[in-house]
Amino acid sequence: MAGQDQVHAVLPEIEPMLATSAPLPGEGYDLDWGFEIQWDGARTVVYCAGDRTVRLVSGDGADVTRTYPELAGIGEQHGQRQAVLDGEIVVLDDRGRPDVEQLRRRMGVVNPRKVARLTMDAPVHLMLFDVMYLDGRSLLSTPYRERRMSLAGLDLTGPRWSTPEWTEGDVQHAWATSLRNGYEGIVAKRLASDYQPGRRSPDWIKAKHIETHSVVIGGWIEGRGELRGLPGSLLVGVDAPDGLRFAGIVEHGLSAAELGELGEYLGALSRSDTPFADFVDVPGAQWVEPRLVAEVTVSGWTTTGRLRNATWQRLRPDLTRR
Incomplete structure (x- = not known):
């Protein structure tokens, strides 16, 4: 498609940055960190070409755009702005928690009829949490805190996508909130850290409730x-x-x-x-x-x-x- 060709020609291909499994920063040492929900979904890089199209690429580099047609509206909403975004695709249960079994039903499906049926039975939701490229400018060297501010400024909220809130400098609050709401855990990200494509970095730490x-x-x-x-x-x-x-x-x-x-x-x-x-x-x-x-x-x-x-x-x- 013409829109996808333009993405390849203009937007940089960026591998997702990965988190390490390690102890979270303790209370008093958490002021330099931000905290997000760990969504337990399918990692996805989102390419908005600036021509109202969108291309979705999984964490292992596969094009999954046809698998999740309900996310096509992100390109429409983003309009003529170009961006490469980082996020996670989930299927939410009736309490707003990720349902891994329902997500597995969606993954890898490309048959149009089956995709259409699953879109009704198990619609996905895209949680956006980072922006690596915006309107011709790379943000890879931009600190995490500033990237989050840029992402919030895009106001990307729709029927099947959103930019979840994050907290800054309070690990106990973030941990208790994720536990209370039944989420898998949290991800801690150093506020001053840059985005390191394809690397598992100690600047991002993931911790699960066990x-x-x-x-x-x-x-x-x-x-x-x-x-x-x-x-x-x-x-x-x-x-x-x-x-x-x-x-x-x-x-x-x-x-x-x-x-x-x-x-x-x-x-x-x-x-x-x-x-x-x-x-x-x-x-x-x-x-x-x-x-x-x-x-x-x-x-x-x-x-x-x-x-x-x-x-x-x-x-x-x-x-x-x-």
Whole structure:
């Protein structure tokens, strides 16, 4: 399209800057930092060509403009101004929190009919939080605080996009606000920092709210490559009045040694049918007697009752079920 050709010809291609996982600046050391919500969505760079068109590029460099047609109005609103913006695409639940499962339904879809249906069923929202280029001028060397002021001046608010508020110099308030509203966590950004394309910088720090839960192992999925024959991920559940309810899949945090040990345990507990009270549609699932209890950390629960970002911590032999 002509608008997209113009973007390539005029606007600089900019990779998104990345945050590090590290402790947040403590109280009294936070005056030089700004704080934003961590949205747990799909990172997106937005190219407004100045001809009322927009191009959306994912964090890994793929053009996703056709996947999210409800965001085309950003180009209309931005008019003849040229800009490269940074943001995150989310699907919000009825309480205004990101719904990761609904977002996954949208990601990678390009079939026009399916896109049109999903646009109605799971509309996305774009959270804008930075501007790297504006009207012919690079803002990469401009301090974060000034970039945020420039972004606010663009007044980019629409039916499916907005510029969320941020706070300055009060880490405790930012942390408590994100926790109270059920967000994943916060991102701290040094007020004087420049924008470093493609770099994971200590000038941006991300921190998640972490919960610890005990879950029951009810099945597993075979790993690939060197893990063939061993569990690659675990199907876990939690006790409920009607039985063991499926709570999701754990695939992060397991060492090779732990997978080998679990393979022996789970092999001895094999069964032919699911131990879960609810329907679980997981291809390749191998079921086991729900005896072993594990400890996992998560960043919360999805609206459908699934663990969010579950990470293995350890087996809990002291809690083994009979």
